[in-house]
Amino acid sequence: MxxxxxxxxxxxxxxxxxxxxxxxxxxxxxxxxxxxxxxxxxKSIKLPNGAIFDQGTHVPNTTLIPEIDNILFGKEEERHLYWNDLGKLRSGNYFNGRWNLINQMLDVRNLPDDIYQKGIIELLSLTKLSQAENIVSFLCETLGPTFTQHAIAPIAQKLYGNEVELSKLVTNSSVSYFGLSRVMALDSIVSKKLKELPAFDEKLAYHNEKDFEQRLRKDKVPQRKNYYPKNxxxxxxxxxxxxxxxxxxxxxxxxxxxxxxxxxxxxxxxxxxxxxxxxxxxxxxxxxxxxxxxxxxxxxxxxxxxDVTFRSACIFHYQIDRQLLNTESHYVWNWDSKYKGFRITLYSNMQKDIISNTAKLTVETLCKPDEVDCITLEEMFNELVSIGLVDKSSLILSQKKQIIHHTFPIxxxxxxxxxxxxxxxxxxxxxxxxxxxxxxxxxxxxxxxxxxxxxxxxxxxxxxx
Ligand SMILES: Cc1cc2nc3c(=O)[nH]c(=O)nc-3n(C[C@H](O)[C@H](O)[C@H](O)COP(=O)(O)OP(=O)(O)OC[C@H]3O[C@@H](n4cnc5c(N)ncnc54)[C@H](O)[C@@H]3O)c2cc1C
Missing domain, CATH: 3.50.50.60 (FAD/NAD(P)-binding domain)
Incomplete structure (x- = not known):
C-alpha cells in the first residue's frame, strides 16, 4: 500500500x-x-534570435538498466524520433599550441624537448601503482615530478584556482573528474605494449581508436549509447x-x-x-x-x-555565421594554461540532423565567485580564434555570458x-x-x-x- x-x-x-x-x-x-x-x-537557454545553448557540455548516456533508460530516453523503438545517437563520443584537446583530436588525453610530447626528455625517463622508471591520497604525490608517483610540474599542475591550478595548494586536493575526486593522470607519451606500439603492465595501463593512453576498441572488447566493457536531443x-x-x-x-x-x-x-x-x-x-x-x-x-x-567551497562557472555562448574549423569533435578540452576556457561544446557536430550554414559553441571557465567579471565575451571569442576553432573573420550572430555559482567543488x-x-x-x-x-x-x-x-x-x- x-x-x-x-x-x-x-x-x-x-x-x-x-x-x-x-x-x-x-x-x-x-x-x-x-x-x-x-x-x-x-538547463538550456534560448537567446532572442532563437539560438539554444546548454550550460556546459552535457551528453546524456544510457545506463544499460532498461527501467532507468526508458524513463530517461523513452521507449527504445521511439528514441530515434527525439535523440541523435552520437555513437562513440568524439573528444579532443588543445595543449601547448597543438591539437590532439584522437582523445581527451594530454599529449606530453607537446612539451619543450628538454622537459619531455627528462619527464619521460621519470615516467618510465615509475613501475608501481601509486596509493597516494593527495594529487601531487599521486601524480609524482605516477607520471613523475617533471610532467606533474610542467603539464598537470598548471591545468589543476587553472581549474581549481592559483590560490589552491594542490597537495591539499584529494586524489580520487579531483584528477579523476578530468582524466588528467593518463597521458599520451610515446608512440602507439610502445604504449600498447607497456599498457599490458598495470602501472603503465594507469598512466598511458592508447594512441588510436582501433587499439582502444580492441581493449574494450577484450575487457567486455558494455557500450552505452550517447544521445543528444534532435530538432x-x-x-x-x-x-x-x-x-x-x-x-x-x-x-x-x-x-x-x-x-x-x-x-x-x-x-x-x-x-x-x-x-x-x-x-x-x-x-x-x-x-x-x-x-x-x-x-x-x-x-x-x-x-x-x-568548510565547503565550490567554483563558479562563467559560460560563454556564441552563434557564428559559418561552420567551425573543427567539424568532427562533439566537445574538446583546452588544457593550455595560457587560456581560460577549459571545455568547449561544438553543437553543430552533435546535431547532424540540422543542416545549417551557421554554427554554435559554448565555452566553460571556472573561477572564484568574485572573479566572474574577469573575462569578457570578446576576450573569450579571441581565445577561440587563437586556438583555431573558429575562423577569425566569422561574424557573431548571437552571444551570451552566463554565470553559475556552486558548480565544481574544490x-x-x-x-x-x-x-x-x-x-x-x-x-x-x-x-x-x-x-x-x-x-x-x-x-x-x-x-x-x-x-x-x-x-x-x-x-x-x-x-x-
Ligand atoms: C559545469 C558542469 C558540467 C558537467 N558536465 C557533466 C557531464 O558532462 N556528464 C555528467 O554525467 N555530469 C556532468 N556534470 C555533473 C551533473 O551536472 C550532475 O550529475 C547533475 O547536475 C546532478 O543533478 P542534481 O539534481 O543532483 O544537482 P543539481 O543539478 O545541482 O540540482 C539541484 C537542484 O536543487 C535546487 N536547490 C538548491 N538548494 C535548494 C533549496 N534550498 N531548496 C530547493 N531547491 C534547492 C537547485 O536549484 C537545483 O535545481 C557537470 C556539472 C557541472 C557543474
Missing amino acids: KKNNCIIAGGGICGLFSAILLTDYFENVYIIEKESECGGLL NQGVGFWVAHLLKQAKDKGVKFFTNDYIDKINHENKKVTSIELGNCKEKIRCDYLFWTAPPVLALEAAGIKVLQT PTFEFVDAVASHYEQLSGAFKNIHIAGRFAGKNWFHEDVFKGVYFDLKEKFGSTS
Whole structure:
C-alpha cells in the first residue's frame, strides 16, 4: 500500500528522476525547487534570435538498466524520433599550441624537448601503482615530478584556482573528474605494449581508436549509447521530458520556494514549512537533493563543519555565421594554461540532423565567485580564434555570458570531510530522510546519480512490478 506524502527538496535531474520513481511508493509527491524552473545544472537557454545553448557540455548516456533508460530516453523503438545517437563520443584537446583530436588525453610530447626528455625517463622508471591520497604525490608517483610540474599542475591550478595548494586536493575526486593522470607519451606500439603492465595501463593512453576498441572488447566493457536531443533542441529537452513524466504521474511542484523549516519528533521529520508561500505540508518521507547543510539549518541542528567551497562557472555562448574549423569533435578540452576556457561544446557536430550554414559553441571557465567579471565575451571569442576553432573573420550572430555559482567543488581534504560530515549528521538525525544527487557527495556523473537513486529506492521500498 502506498504511504502518504513524500517531499523532494531540489528539482534538478536527480529530484525529477527520483520523483517519477517515488510516485510508485507515495500517494503524494512534491518537488520544492528554489529557482523558477527545474533542471538544476542541466538547463538550456534560448537567446532572442532563437539560438539554444546548454550550460556546459552535457551528453546524456544510457545506463544499460532498461527501467532507468526508458524513463530517461523513452521507449527504445521511439528514441530515434527525439535523440541523435552520437555513437562513440568524439573528444579532443588543445595543449601547448597543438591539437590532439584522437582523445581527451594530454599529449606530453607537446612539451619543450628538454622537459619531455627528462619527464619521460621519470615516467618510465615509475613501475608501481601509486596509493597516494593527495594529487601531487599521486601524480609524482605516477607520471613523475617533471610532467606533474610542467603539464598537470598548471591545468589543476587553472581549474581549481592559483590560490589552491594542490597537495591539499584529494586524489580520487579531483584528477579523476578530468582524466588528467593518463597521458599520451610515446608512440602507439610502445604504449600498447607497456599498457599490458598495470602501472603503465594507469598512466598511458592508447594512441588510436582501433587499439582502444580492441581493449574494450577484450575487457567486455558494455557500450552505452550517447544521445543528444534532435530538432535543434538543447539538453533542456531532457529536463522537459522528465518534467512531463513527473507531472503526468501527479507530482506537484512548488518553484521559487525553499524549505524554511523542518519540523520533527522522535527522530522523524513530521512536516516542512515553505519559506515563500508559507505552506506547511505533512511529510512522511523527505528526499533531499539540495545541499545537506540547508536541511540541518532548517531543522535547527547545529552544523558541525562548514568548510565547503565550490567554483563558479562563467559560460560563454556564441552563434557564428559559418561552420567551425573543427567539424568532427562533439566537445574538446583546452588544457593550455595560457587560456581560460577549459571545455568547449561544438553543437553543430552533435546535431547532424540540422543542416545549417551557421554554427554554435559554448565555452566553460571556472573561477572564484568574485572573479566572474574577469573575462569578457570578446576576450573569450579571441581565445577561440587563437586556438583555431573558429575562423577569425566569422561574424557573431548571437552571444551570451552566463554565470553559475556552486558548480565544481574544490576537492580538498577539508571539503571531502565536510561533505561526509554533513551527510552523516543529516542521515543520522532522521529515520525518514534520504540524501541523494551531487550534493550528497557520493556521485557526480548523471549515470551514477540515477543508478544510486534507483538501487537505493529498490532496496528501501522493494520492487513495485
Ligand atoms: C559545469 C558542469 C558540467 C558537467 N558536465 C557533466 C557531464 O558532462 N556528464 C555528467 O554525467 N555530469 C556532468 N556534470 C555533473 C551533473 O551536472 C550532475 O550529475 C547533475 O547536475 C546532478 O543533478 P542534481 O539534481 O543532483 O544537482 P543539481 O543539478 O545541482 O540540482 C539541484 C537542484 O536543487 C535546487 N536547490 C538548491 N538548494 C535548494 C533549496 N534550498 N531548496 C530547493 N531547491 C534547492 C537547485 O536549484 C537545483 O535545481 C557537470 C556539472 C557541472 C557543474
